[in-house]
Amino acid sequence: MLVIGLTGGIGSGKSTVAELFANHGIAITDTDVIAHRLTAAGQNALDEIASIFGRDILQEDGTLNRPFLRQKVFADAESRKKLENILHPHIHEVVNIELTAETKTPYRIVVVPLLVETSAYDNVVNRVLVVDCPEHQQIQRVLARGALKEVEIRAIMATQCNREQRLNRADDVIINDAEHQKLAQQVSELHKKYLTLA
Numbered sequence: 001m002l003v004i005g006l007t008g009g010i011g012s013g014k015s016t017v018a019e020l021f022a023n024h025g026i027a028i029t030d031t032d033v034i035a036h037r038l039t040a041a042g043q044n045a046l047d048e049i050a051s052i053f054g055r056d057i058l059q060e061d062g063t064l065n066r067p068f069l070r071q072k073v074f075a076d077a078e079s080r081k082k083l084e085n086i087l088h089p090h091i092h093e094v095v096n097i098e099l100t101a102e103t104k105t106p107y108r109i110v111v112v113p114l115l116v117e118t119s120a121y122d123n124v125v126n127r128v129l130v131v132d133c134p135e136h137q138q139i140q141r142v143l144a145r146g147a148l149k150e151v152e153i154r155a156i157m158a159t160q161c162n163r164e165q166r167l168n169r170a171d172d173v174i175i176n177d178a179e180h181q182k183l184a185q186q187v188s189e190l191h192k193k194y195l196t197l198a
């Protein structure tokens with residue numbers, strides 16, 4: 001089964017592009033979605049996180065205080081590493097299960113924000129698809145979502161590799177610097193290409 005690794009910086013348009021591939025009937029595995037699921041109330045990963053970061057990262061109802069945890073880890077590389085060490089093996093396990101599940105999809109897309117930064121998916125994906133856009137657009141788009149301030153967005157971007165490093169790893173590139181319609185067209189063309197490769 002052909003597996004395409006879809007990556008890009010924060011706010012570059014990964015989820016939007018994945019949705020467009022899903023519209024073509026392609027099975028999507030999104031590691032962000034998995035991470036979110038793994039840290040829902042009552043999940044093992046959440047217990048591990050609470051035992052390392054303290055119970056005060058939980059809210060009264062037992063759910064994760066995501067903004068609080070985010071603040072903790074983006075202030076400090078060591079904490080970030082600890083969080084990744086808890087989450088990544090769990091995420092990897094779920095990805096492996098999803099990728100081996102029976103399906104009619106002609107190929108698969110797996111969305112991995114830190115694909116280039118880590119080597120964990122080198123043996124999982126056959127090709128790397130990078131969504132690229134200028135940094136000021138990443139910032140604008142994430143700001144528009146309203147959850148993060150500009151300093152926080154810049155701090156996250158500083159932990160990610162730069163555009164050039166990411167583009168160096170790309171087998172295919174989608175440029176997301178214009179309106180949505182331009183994206184759909186690029187996805188359609190890549191979809192045709194992937195069907196011939198699958």
Ligand SMILES: Nc1ncnc2c1ncn2[C@@H]1O[C@H](COP(=O)(O)OP(=O)(O)OP(=O)(O)O)[C@@H](O)[C@H]1O
Nearest residue numbers: 009010011012013014015016017141176178179180
């Ligand atoms: N071409 C575009 N024009 C305008 N807005 C866009 C465009 N592409 C994406 N967006 C918007 O920008 C935001 C970021 O896009 P998206 O969520 O797809 O990025 P992402 O790479 O998945 O981000 P994250 O790293 O946070 O998961 C979303 O609100 C999305 O609707």
Ligand SMILES: [Mg+2]
Nearest residue numbers: 014015016032
């Ligand atoms: Mg996303």
